Amino acid sequence: MGESIHLKVNSSWDEILWKYNADKIAECIKSNGKAQYYGIYRGRVSLNCSDGSLTIYTLTSEDKGEYSAELQVTARTLTEKISLEIFTRVPKPVVNCTVTNSEVILECKAKSTDTTYRWSSTRSKIEDGSIIQKLRNETDDTEYICIASNNLPTWSLASIAVGSCA
Numbered sequence: 001m002g003e004s005i006h007l008k009v010n011s012s013w014d015e016i017l018w019k020y021n022a023d024k025i026a027e028c029i030k031s032n033g034k035a036q037y038y039g040i041y042r043g044r045v046s047l048n049c050s051d052g053s054l055t056i057y058t059l060t061s062e063d064k065g066e067y068s069a070e071l072q073v074t075a076r077t078l079t080e081k082i083s084l085e086i087f088t089r090v091p092k093p094v095v096n097c098t099v100t101n102s103e104v105i106l107e108c109k110a111k112s113t114d115t116t117y118r119w120s121s122t123r124s125k126i127e128d129g130s131i132i133q134k135l136r137n138e139t140d141d142t143e144y145i146c147i148a149s150n151n152l153p154t155w156s157l158a159s160i161a162v163g164s165c166a
């Protein structure tokens with residue numbers, strides 16, 4: 001979020017009208033080269049009257065949905081549709097530990113929706129889930145790494161040494 005996106009059309013056109021759902025966003029007549037903007041997108045979009053591409057600036061989660069470009073070509077209208085999904089990057093997670101008489105409980109949390117968690121360490125296999133439990137061992141200095149991710153090809157991680165959970 002907060003970034004920009006560039007929506008393109010694949011067909012040639014004489015006039016173009018971009019819509020979000022049924023609401024007009026911007027339009028241009030190629031012969032005069034001037035774009036006209038509408039509604040809440042005014043000031044947040046730019047329509048390139050040469051190639052018909054629409055740039056949306058400062059994306060928010062409310063921008064997800066169906067966009068369409070109505071293209072006037074001679075006496076006919078073509079419509080191209082684009083479905084836009086918005087994903088947020090996962091912030092660095094926070095790892096907390098709780099020590100009981102017999103075990104150490106590690107919990108990983110990230111302030112993000114649709115987040116999946118994985119744990120790894122040099123001494124054990126990868127485990128899924130935001131919480132893992134390990135038998136308590138006073139001499140254990142294993143470092144565990146929590147990997148938080150979502151639908152983006154990005155992830156964030158935080159680590160904790162079990163020995164520091166005393």
